[in-house]
Amino acid sequence: MNTKEKTEKKNTFWGRLRDRLTPDEMFLETEIQANKLGALILFCSGIMLALILILTAFGLFLLPMESVFSPLIQAIAEIVILLVVCRVVKYKAWWLKHLLMLGLVVVYARLDVVVTHKAAILMVLPVLFSSRYFSRRLTVFTSIFTSVIFALSAVWGATHGMINLNIVTMEEGTVMTATGGFLGDTVKNAGAADPAAFDAMLIKNTLLFDYLPKWLMFSIASIISCNIARRGREMVVTQHEKDVETARISTELDLATRIQADMVPNIYPAFPDRREFDVYATMDPAKEVGGDFYDFFLIDPDHLCLVMADVSGKGVPAALFMMASKIILANNAMIGKSPGKILEDTNAAICSHNREEMFVTVWIGILDIPTGRLVAANAGHEYPVVRHADGAFEVFRDKHGFVVGGMAGLKYKEYEMQLEPGSKLFLYTDGVPEATDAEGKMFGVDRMLDALNGAKDGTTVDVLKSVRASVDGFVKNAEQFDDLTMLCMEYRGADGQAKDAAGGDA
């Protein structure tokens, strides 16, 4: 419906009523479910009425067919019409709940007319059902309507339905002659002498001794139903608020994921105009955001800095710490410090504001591009894996310092490594060797080396894809709890000759 149409409708009586009675969006679903329940109750009631009709037809019920037939057939017809309406509007119309309430009350009132005092429980059913809509207004409306209609049915039933012998009062000395059959027929026969006085007595006594106590009990049921409706409403509202909050956090985390993914270099080829080396890296957080990160950048045209790091813990806390660590490391690296000094100064900076005692493991290396000389330092990070020229990938057990942020005033040792054209360096976080399958078995360094060597002559992209495929094949469908981050750098020599030797990656 367009806005104009809606505005026009608002100004009419029905438009205003509709706006007032249409539930909030969060109640639409629950209202449709309640309407379906209403249809089910109607259907069951129809079956019950049909059974009474059948029993009466076979003479197995205590009332004569002529007094039962007409009200029951009318009630069944009403039920059929209501069920058809339910189907036609697909249980969705804003007025359907009110129609259902009116329908139920009228149907039960008809039965009340026939079996009078036997049908006390029927009075409670509509109001009990109305609480399912979580609308106190609807329950109050149903209570009032039920009170009125059942008062009318009590009056009508007193004179036309099954006679309640307990409330018949007689003049002293009245003599009755049995007519045979039910005692009620004998009493009715006796009353026929003065029908007006007899009916007045029946109506008065029914209202006083039958309807009033029934109504008092009904009031208690109404109060309970109102309470259920109100409490149910509160619960739906609370749940809705929680859903909104969850959706908000989810949206924020989604954005955070993209911000974090964008914090690290992620456009490849990363250095399209450099033939001397190639770098490729991937980062897959286990949760929306993670504590792993890699970084690579040129300090100057001759020096490439590579970083692989892993923050303690996971999720949002690790991600916040990751962001700070990455920036401090890069800032220290860009002003031309050596790897050991970069770690030392980063450690000092982090330790000065680290009450939560978070830490980060870091491997950092600076490649001198013309010579292939790599200077590196390791602050508690996984061993790097190196492939020299035409050899195989091997774990390089380097000197380890303590994690960054763990303790103030630490110094970090550096080491050197000579890379020849065709050498590859593979850096990773513990998420790779510690990827776990469904039985709790870890992927391990040996499988990782096998995967690396399976693609040792390929491009940097091939190398990471091979490891990723191997990890995925190993863990299968087991949920992963750690971030998975990898970086591969290929050194092709000062003149980029290794690229042509390896077949090139164009």
Place this chain on the structure above:
Amino acid sequence: MTIEMKKNGSALTVSLAGRLDTVTSPDLEKALADALADVKELTFDLAKLEYVSSAGLRVLLSAQKKMSVAGKMVVKNVSETVNEIFEVTGFSDILTIE
């Protein structure tokens, strides 16, 4: 993971079994926060510890820092797997491993 604590005067022995990772380390952190008040000698028995993640290392580091002020902390019965993690992360230089 199960945490077992035995206190003898000012000496506390904490035995850990299972995996000390992101999920279980907050339990240890909380248990230690309550128990370390007047402890002078803290011993971690890691005989049954299968695995320790960075989140677990953080709790051990935190305890080490507290104990280096209040007394001493010793880690014993370290399995090969856990020792490898201590070596790689440089924790073997910081912790007293017996």
